[in-house]
Amino acid sequence: MGTATKTSDSAMHMHLRRPSEDAIQSYYTAMRRFWHPVLAADELPNDTPIGVELLEERLVLTRLNGAVVAMQDLCRHFQAQLSLGEVRTVAGHGQCLMCPYHGWSYSADGRCVEIPQLAADRQIPADAVVPSYLAAERYGLIWVCLDDNPLFELPIFPHVNEPDFLAGPLRKYPTWKASTPRAIMAALDDTHGPWVHEGLVGDRNHPESPEHKVRRDGRNLVINIRMVQPDNPTISENGDPTAKIVNLTTTVGIPNTIHFTIRAEGSERITLIWQAVCPIRYNESLTFWGSSRNYDLDKPAYNDKFERMQDTLREQDRVIVESQRPWLLPPFWTKIELPLRPADLPLIEYQRWLEELGISTML
Numbered sequence: 001m002g003t004a005t006k007t008s009d010s011a012m013h014m015h016l017r018r019p020s021e022d023a024i025q026s027y028y029t030a031m032r033r034f035w036h037p038v039l040a041a042d043e044l045p046n047d048t049p050i051g052v053e054l055l056e057e058r059l060v061l062t063r064l065n066g067a068v069v070a071m072q073d074l075c076r077h078f079q080a081q082l083s084l085g086e087v088r089t090v091a092g093h094g095q096c097l098m099c100p101y102h103g104w105s106y107s108a109d110g111r112c113v114e115i116p117q118l119a120a121d122r123q124i125p126a127d128a129v130v131p132s133y134l135a136a137e138r139y140g141l142i143w144v145c146l147d148d149n150p151l152f153e154l155p156i157f158p159h160v161n162e163p164d165f166l167a168g169p170l171r172k173y174p175t176w177k178a179s180t181p182r183a184i185m186a187a188l189d190d191t192h193g194p195w196v197h198e199g200l201v202g203d204r205n206h207p208e209s210p211e212h213k214v215r216r217d218g219r220n221l222v223i224n225i226r227m228v229q230p231d232n233p234t235i236s237e238n239g240d241p242t243a244k245i246v247n248l249t250t251t252v253g254i255p256n257t258i259h260f261t262i263r264a265e266g267s268e269r270i271t272l273i274w275q276a277v278c279p280i281r282y283n284e285s286l287t288f289w290g291s292s293r294n295y296d297l298d299k300p301a302y303n304d305k306f307e308r309m310q311d312t313l314r315e316q317d318r319v320i321v322e323s324q325r326p327w328l329l330p331p332f333w334t335k336i337e338l339p340l341r342p343a344d345l346p347l348i349e350y351q352r353w354l355e356e357l358g359i360s361t362m363l
């Protein structure tokens with residue numbers, strides 16, 4: 001038995017356990033360089049901080065002087081959670097975040113600017129600084145990057161902000177017990193429809209994989225396909241039982257967003273669906289979900305049939321994705337998984353890119 005086989009044998013068993021601390025940390029280190037969606041923007045009030053978690057780091061989000069601010073959610077004094085604190089104005093510094101424990105106040109750059117107990121002859125310690133992070137709002141979400149130099153810009157979802165599209169409600173799904181790459185891959189995978197979503201977006205009489213055109217475009221992996229789908233509320237309102245040919249452009253923002261432009265052949269109706277996934281921990285992900293359409297602009301944005309179908313699809317996916325091991329995407333060399341060409345090409349290309357970026361890493 002050769003060495004390579006032995007390595008692979010031991011890998012085959014290791015993956016049943018939780019990832020090593022080294023693997024988790026290297027995943028977190030690689031993921032820090034990207035913008036991640038952490039909260040719906042309308043969930044962050046003007047005057048109250050909110051605590052969130054990103055890559056197992058607790059963050060406090062707050063709005064100070066009109067801008068979203070993200071800091072480590074621990075006060076430098078005795079490490080109490082700043083998200084239990086409050087927004088207040090400090091003379092000369094505008095709005096600041098005050099710790100609930102002894103009232104130290106921090107400005108938007110994380111510097112402590114006021115200490116109520118400070119003796120008159122003492123200065124605020126130079127080390128009284130909380131790490132602060134890049135924060136931004138887009139598509140109704142608050143995005144944070146834990147690295148001062150993000151590898152890519154904030155994602156751009158094609159057509160979503162165009163005036164001839166009507167946006168549906170922003171939705172947030174309960175946390176999945178899965179890693180973020182696995183959640184993205186479930187959305188990217190276009191051959192599981194007949195098995196997981198039969199009758200909705202899959203037909204077991206058509207299990208064949210569509211032909212994929214896959215390319216890299218900046219920070220995006222872009223995939224074009226034509227596929228057969230049963231009629232469903234995304235592609236028509238007719239309830240027409242005949243299967244439809246659907247043109248699909250999928251834009252994956254590496255590593256954590258996916259956007260679909262969906263159009264039935266011969267129709268002008270275009271539906272956009274996007275997902276932005278927050279890697280709370282290596283095995284916990286939070287998905288934000290949005291949709292837009294260029295038809296029925298006079299009807300309410302919320303389309304009950306469509307939204308309920310999306311809930312069903314997501315629930316069907318959740319069961320499968322939460323069952324997958326290892327938690328973190330294994331590198332190709334382990335041969336733990338057997339992606340097939342050409343059927344799994346989009347997944348292979350996504351995984352290859354993550355491996356280049358150190359996100360799909362050792363066990």
Ligand code: FES
Binds near residue numbers: 077099103104
């Ligand atoms: S722990 Fe925050 S002020 Fe003391």
Ligand SMILES: [Fe+2]
Binds near residue numbers: 186192197313317
């Ligand atoms: Fe699915």
